[in-house]
Structures are given as structure tokens and as C-alpha cells.
Amino acid sequence: MNNHLDKLSSFVDAIESIKETIIANIVLIGQIPSPTFKEKRRTRIIMDRLAECQIDECTTDGYRNPIGIIRGSSGSNPPILIVAHIDTIFDKDVDHNFIVKENSITGPGVTDNSVGAGVLVSLPEIFRKLDLRFKSDIVLAGVIQSMGKGNLRGVRHLVKTWPTPIRGAVCIEAMELGRLNYYSSGMVRCEAACNISTLNGEKHKFKPNAILILNEVINQIMKLRLPQRPRSRVIIGKISGGFKHGEIAYEATLGFEIQSDSDKMVKSIFNDVKDIIEGISHEYEVELNLKTISNLNASTLKYNHPLVKSAREVMKELGIKPAGGPSESELSIFLSRKIPAITLGITHGENYHQKNAQVEIEPIFKGIAQIIGIIMSIDNGVCDE
Amino acid sequence: MNNNWLKKNTFHYSEFTDLNRLVKEKRKKNLSISLCLPTLNEEKTIAKEIIIMKSELMTRHELLDEIVVIDSGSKDKTLEVAKAFGADVYEADSILPDLEKFKGKGENLWKALYVTKGDIIIYLDADIKNIHHRFAYGLIAPLLLYDNIKYAKAFYDRPIAIGKNKIRPTGGGRVTELVIRPMFSLFFPELTQIIQPLSGEYAGFREIFEKIPFPIGYGVETSMILDICEKWGFDVIAQVDLEKRVHRNQDTKALGKMSFVILKTFLNRIEKLEMIDLKKDIYCEMIQYNLVKSEIKPDILKIEGFERPPIETIPEYRKKFNIN
Numbered sequence: 001m002n003n004h005l006d007k008l009s010s011f012v013d014a015i016e017s018i019k020e021t022i023i024a025n026i027v028l029i030g031q032i033p034s035p036t037f038k039e040k041r042r043t044r045i046i047m048d049r050l051a052e053c054q055i056d057e058c059t060t061d062g063y064r065n066p067i068g069i070i071r072g073s074s075g076s077n078p079p080i081l082i083v084a085h086i087d088t089i090f091d092k093d094v095d096h097n098f099i100v101k102e103n104s105i106t107g108p109g110v111t112d113n114s115v116g117a118g119v120l121v122s123l124p125e126i127f128r129k130l131d132l133r134f135k136s137d138i139v140l141a142g143v144i145q146s147m148g149k150g151n152l153r154g155v156r157h158l159v160k161t162w163p164t165p166i167r168g169a170v171c172i173e174a175m176e177l178g179r180l181n182y183y184s185s186g187m188v189r190c191e192a193a194c195n196i197s198t199l200n201g202e203k204h205k206f207k208p209n210a211i212l213i214l215n216e217v218i219n220q221i222m223k224l225r226l227p228q229r230p231r232s233r234v235i236i237g238k239i240s241g242g243f244k245h246g247e248i249a250y251e252a253t254l255g256f257e258i259q260s261d262s263d264k265m266v267k268s269i270f271n272d273v274k275d276i277i278e279g280i281s282h283e284y285e286v287e288l289n290l291k292t293i294s295n296l297n298a299s300t301l302k303y304n305h306p307l308v309k310s311a312r313e314v315m316k317e318l319g320i321k322p323a324g325g326p327s328e329s330e331l332s333i334f335l336s337r338k339i340p341a342i343t344l345g346i347t348h349g350e351n352y353h354q355k356n357a358q359v360e361i362e363p364i365f366k367g368i369a370q371i372i373g374i375i376m377s378i379d380n381g382v383c384d385e
Numbered sequence: 386m387n388n389n390w391l392k393k394n395t396f397h398y399s400e401f402t403d404l405n406r407l408v409k410e411k412r413k414k415n416l417s418i419s420l421c422l423p424t425l426n427e428e429k430t431i432a433k434e435i436i437i438m439k440s441e442l443m444t445r446h447e448l449l450d451e452i453v454v455i456d457s458g459s460k461d462k463t464l465e466v467a468k469a470f471g472a473d474v475y476e477a478d479s480i481l482p483d484l485e486k487f488k489g490k491g492e493n494l495w496k497a498l499y500v501t502k503g504d505i506i507i508y509l510d511a512d513i514k515n516i517h518h519r520f521a522y523g524l525i526a527p528l529l530l531y532d533n534i535k536y537a538k539a540f541y542d543r544p545i546a547i548g549k550n551k552i553r554p555t556g557g558g559r560v561t562e563l564v565i566r567p568m569f570s571l572f573f574p575e576l577t578q579i580i581q582p583l584s585g586e587y588a589g590f591r592e593i594f595e596k597i598p599f600p601i602g603y604g605v606e607t608s609m610i611l612d613i614c615e616k617w618g619f620d621v622i623a624q625v626d627l628e629k630r631v632h633r634n635q636d637t638k639a640l641g642k643m644s645f646v647i648l649k650t651f652l653n654r655i656e657k658l659e660m661i662d663l664k665k666d667i668y669c670e671m672i673q674y675n676l677v678k679s680e681i682k683p684d685i686l687k688i689e690g691f692e693r694p695p696i697e698t699i700p701e702y703r704k705k706f707n708i709n
Contacts, residue, residue: 018444020435020436020439020440020444020470020471021440021444021445023436023440024436024437024439024440024441025440027433027436027437028437028517031515052445097514097515097631098433099429099430099433100432100433100436101428101429101432101462101466102432102462102465102466102469
């Protein structure tokens with residue numbers, strides 16, 4: 001069953017021999033701005049690229065996720081899904097110019113997730129180069145509306161409406177090579193917004209400051225006693241507000257995530273935060289709203305699940321050191337529907353979410369070889385046990 | 386002025402997206418095509434251009450037969466990067482080494498004729514940030530599909546109309562609008578139909594390029610248009626809308642030097658055509674001024690305006706390409 005492991009090192013060289021195609025896809029896709037909810041242009045170019053590869057089917061689903069299908073030989077095996085999210089955190093006004101050098105690609109969004117999207121559309125060409133055919137259909141899906149407020153809508157729709165059972169899935173992310181995610185924490189992503197009426201001057205003797213109100217919210221969240229088991233945490237991730245240095249802030253927003261291995265604990269912490277917010281709102285007589293942006297249920301594959309085991313073997317064969325950890329991404333949608341899935345990283349890089357984000361070119365070929373090794377494992381039945 | 390040419394010889398790259406058709410036409414006519422990228426310190430953009438052209442127009446569609454980089458002495462890693470991604474790289478000085486050496490874009494383009502093999506040669510500037518393979522196939526297509534077209538030139542903005550009742554001036558750069566278009570309007574009004582005469586992207590048949598002289602510097606685009614029109618007529622030229630092009634901007638002083646060279650080339654041509662009679666030689670120094678520590682100092686650049694003769698007159702070239 002593991003015969004394909006021996007071929008993996010030779011795959012790396014063969015994949016590198018078509019590096020122009022892979023880099024061209026990363027650049028041509030990555031230079032098209034694709035902020036969450038505005039992925040139309042990037043969707044179109046992905047469709048064009050897939051169609052040019054003359055794969056068996058090329059379409060968008062009802063949610064406009066671009067999808068390419070390479071028909072398998074068996075006709076009866078369920079399909080294997082390979083997904084990469086195609087939205088980025090950068091607005092369309094940001095200059096999406098990529099700079100390619102001997103061993104690097106630099107540009108906004110390259111690390112999250114233009115390399116993933118570029119590799120996804122390169123797979124048909126790579127399969128052809130390696131002369132690979134699969135028993136299962138291979139479904140290549142770029143998923144939209146994944147990040148932040150997108151709340152994984154694209155992948156949720158894809159998996160929910162897929163007409164057949166799914167054999168297994170691989171989620172591909174640009175970073176970091178060695179990443180092997182096979183479980184996701186329960187998570188609620190929230191936004192607390194404080195608004196102080198500018199008209200109602202009579203209401204407060206001393207005008208409250210929206211930033212300081214949120215500061216109080218943070219202080220009280222920090223005082224929460226979180227359990228060690230199940231592992232739980234609150235991440236304060238974003239804060240914004242105010243107008244100018246010398247004026248009291250009338251508006252401020254706080255973005256945070258509650259994460260835990262247990263869905264119950266997520267809910268319990270969420271209720272605690274809700275109480276904090278209601279209390280502060282009452283005490284300071286300000287408008288303080290808590291909004292849930294997205295949520296995920298905790299779901300996991302076991303460490304010794306054949307897919308995870310096989311992924312570790314593939315990585316070992318290629319000399320890649322696996323690094324675990326939860327992933328609050330497309331993976332959780334597959335796992336919550338009991339579809340065996342993992343998330344893999346393709347290369348190394350730096351300046352992760354900055355405009356000058358950079359990835360190394362050389363590790364990409366090994367990163368792709370590992371994806372192919374795992375697709376072959378799934379095709380050989382590791383997810384069927 | 387008759388603007389038939391504008392209607393007849395202006396294309397949009399989207400008319401040519403069927404690359405299989407272009408490859409078929411190329412094979413039917415038994416033609417080979419070379420892409421030439423003249424460079425000087427382009428390490429930030431050169432790899433991207435080579436990768437995209439190689440991937441799309443050599444691997445996926447066999448439209449290009451070679452990618453050649455001709456460098457004028459880059460101090461950065463342009464040469465290493467270009468080699469790493471598989472282009473044929475030449476230093477301009479090493480081509481036809483027995484000839485006197487010059488530096489300039491026109492020099493690189495002229496020498497490219499000696500080292501490339503193609504029947505069609507396409508020249509692209511190497512500093513295009515939003516490079517896409519349309520920059521190449523868009524210019525090659527009219528040469529393959531229309532027998533009368535021998536030379537195709539790029540332009541980038543949508544000219545004239547954008548939607549109902551919306552008129553926008555043409556998108557030529559500052560030197561085009563302030564120097565070339567007024568000169569064309571004065572002497573060759575027909576040529577004003579060329580939206581961006583100074584664009585650095587064009588393709589043509591070798592049989593055209595080898596018969597015309599090449600100024601060694603910026604004047605090469607202007608002279609090319611005037612010489613081709615004079616020898617073969619305006620109808621052999623096409624222009625192709627390649628939509629958006631993003632490249633680095635040059636400051637006004639640099640554009641001043643560019644304008645100086647272009648004007649010199651232009652005056653030289655119209656004098657040859659006996660359209661004007663200069664009673665004395667014109668000067669060859671561009672004089673600009675800098676404020677240095679409260680003192681205004683001249684900044685003088687000598688620009689001789691050398692021209693390479695038609696390359697078919699060079700014995701080495703004739704020998705290499707079997708011209709009797």
C-alpha cells in the first residue's frame with residue numbers, strides 16, 4: 001500500500017522541472033486582488049487556468065467556488081477534495097505587485113494564500129508531468145469567503161452541497177512546510193463595539209471614552225479563570241477606534257476569539273464575556289454590543305488515524321519534520337462532517353500577513369510532493385479503514 | 386486628416402486569446418519567434434517576465450522559440466536571475482565585440498538581431514510590473530494573422546471612448562504628449578493615430594528590423610516608426626491595445642534627457658527627408674540645472690546620438706544569416 005513512498009524523492013525533481021508553470025500560476029493568481037467577499041476576479045482567473053489545463057470538468061458551484069475535476073478510473077470510489085482558500089486580507093487598493101527572485105517570491109498575500117491557490121491550479125499539470133492517474137475523482141476547489149467575516153462560507157457550502165460522499169480531503173496553505181493539522185478547536189470569533197452617542201451631551205456628567213470602555217472589557221476578560229483542561233484561551237486580536245489625539249474616542253471596536261478543545265467550554269466562556277459586556281454597558285451607561293462573527297465546532301482526527309499516520313510517513317520520507325497544532329480553517333468543516341482531512345503547508349516564509357510577505361521557492365517542490373504523496377495514500381484507501 | 390488607419394490597424398489583445406490558433410498559424414507559415422528583453426538593473430522584474438513567458442508561451446503553447454536577455458551592464462543581479470530561470474543571457478558588449486561599443490537600449494535591440502534566431506522578434510521592456518503573456522501574444526498575433534502587417538506596436542490605455550458619452554484623452558506618457566505628438570502633428574499628422582509611439586513593446590519581422598538603422602538610445606522607437614513608414618508605408622504597422630501596464634515612473638529630469646534624444650532623432654530624420662533645412666549643426670549637449678548649496682550649477686550631458694546602420698550591412702551578420 002505504501003509503494004508510492006519510494007517515488008516521492010524523484011517527484012521533487014520532476015516537479016521542480018516545471019517550476020516556471022508553478023511560479024507563473026502563483027504570480028498570475030496572486031497579483032489579482034481578492035479581499036474576502038470580493039473574490040470574483042480571482043475566481044475567474046482560476047477558472048481560466050483550470051480550463052487551459054483541459055481537465056475533465058471546470059465549473060463553479062452554487063456559491064461561486066471555482067472547481068476543477070479530474071475524473072478517476074474507478075467510477076465508484078468517492079472523490080478526494082483538495083482545497084485552498086482564495087481570499088486574502090488585503091484590500092483591492094493595495095499594490096499586488098509580486099517580485100520574483102532566484103529563491104523567493106515577495107508580495108501581499110503570497111503567504112496566505114496565493115502559493116496555496118497557485119499550487120492548486122498547477123496540480124493537473126504536475127499530475128501529467130508525473131504521469132499519475134487516480135482511482136478516485138480529484139476535485140480541486142478554490143474556496144471563497146474563508147477568512148475573518150467570511151466565516152468559511154465557501155467551504156461550508158461546498159461540503160454541505162457536495163452530491164456524493166467524500167473520501168478524504170487535503171487543505172493546502174502556503175505556510176509552513178511541516179505543518180500537519182488534523183484537529184480544530186471549538187471557536188467563537190467575536191466583535192465588541194462601543195458607541196458613545198455624540199448627540200446626547202446631557203446624559204453623562206463625564207463623557208466616557210470608548211477606548212477606555214473596551215480597555216475595561218479586556219481587563220475583565222483577562223481576569224476570567226480559564227481551565228487547563230479542556231485547553232481554553234481568549235485571544236485579543238484586533239482593536240481600533242477614536243478620531244484624533246486630542247479628542248475623546250466615541251467609537252471603538254475590539255476583535256477577539258474564544259478557543260477551546262471543548263465546544264461546551266467555548267459556550268461557557270462566551271456567556272461569561274457576554275455578562276462582562278452587559279455589566280460594563282450598564283455600569284458606564286454606554287452602548288456596548290457583542291457580535292458573533294463566526295464559530296466552529298471542535299473536531300478531531302486521532303493522532304493514529306491512518307490518514308495522519310500516512311501523512312507523517314510521507315513527510316518523513318521527504319525529510320519534513322511534522323509540526324502539529326489545531327487549525328481553525330477549512331479543515332474543521334470537513335472534520336465536523338466526519339470527513340477525514342488534514343491541512344498541510346507548502347513552503348517557508350516570513351512577514352506572514354504584511355505587504356512584503358515573502359516565501360522561499362525551493363521548498364515548494366517538496367511541499368507539493370508531500371501533497372501528492374498524501375493524495376496517493378488516500379487513493380490507496382487510508383481514509384476507507 | 387484621414388483616420389482610416391486607426392480603424393483598420395488598431396486591435397485589442399482580447400481578439401487574439403485563442404493561442405492554439407496562433408501556434409497553428411505559426412507552424413503553417415514555418416516561422417520562428419524570438420523574445421528579446423533589453424535590461425539594465427532589472428532584478429526586481431526580470432524573473433517574473435521570463436517565468437510567465439516561458440510557462441505560457443513556450444511550455445503550454447509553443448509560440449516562442451527563445452527568450453533572450455541583452456544586458457547593458459547591470460550592477461545588480463539581473464544576469465544571475467535571468468540565467469537561473471533559463472533565459473539566454475548576453476552582455477551587449479560581448480556581441481559583435483570588434484565593433485565600437487555603445488551603451489543604450491537601441492544598441493541592445495540592434496545587437497539582439499545578431500544573437501536571436503527568430504523570423505519574428507518581439508521586444509518587451511523588462512520593467513513591466515504587471516507582466517502577462519498578452520504583452521507578447523497580443524503583438525505577435527497581427528503579424529501571424531494579417532499578411533500586410535509587418536510591425537506591431539503596443540498601447541495601453543483605452544483611447545477615445547470609455548462608455549457612453551465619456552471621452553478621455555489618449556493615454557500617452559508625458560514625453561509622447563509634450564514632444565512626439567506635437568512633432569507628429571506638425572510634420573506627419575497621419576502618424577498621430579499611433580496612440581503611444583514611444584511604448585517599449587513591439588514586434589516585427591526580422592526582414593524589417595535588419596533593414597533599418599537603430600539609434601543607440603531612446604530615439605530608437607521614434608526612428609523605427611519613421612523609417613518603417615518611409616520604406617514600407619504606414620499600412621504595414623499595427624497597434625494593439627494591451628490594456629493596463631504598470632512600470633516605474635521616471636522623474637522630469639530623466640524625461641528631459643529622453644526628450645532631447647528623441648527630438649534629435651526626429652530632427653535628423655526630417656532633415657534627411659528634406660522637410661526642413663538646418664543651416665548649422667545642432668548641438669549634442671543636454672543642459673539642465675541643479676541647485677547645489679544655494680548655487681545654480683549646470684548639469685551637462687553629452688548625447689552624441691549615434692546610430693547603428695541597418696544590421697544587414699554588417700559582414701558578420703550577413704555571414705551568419707547567409708545573406709549574399
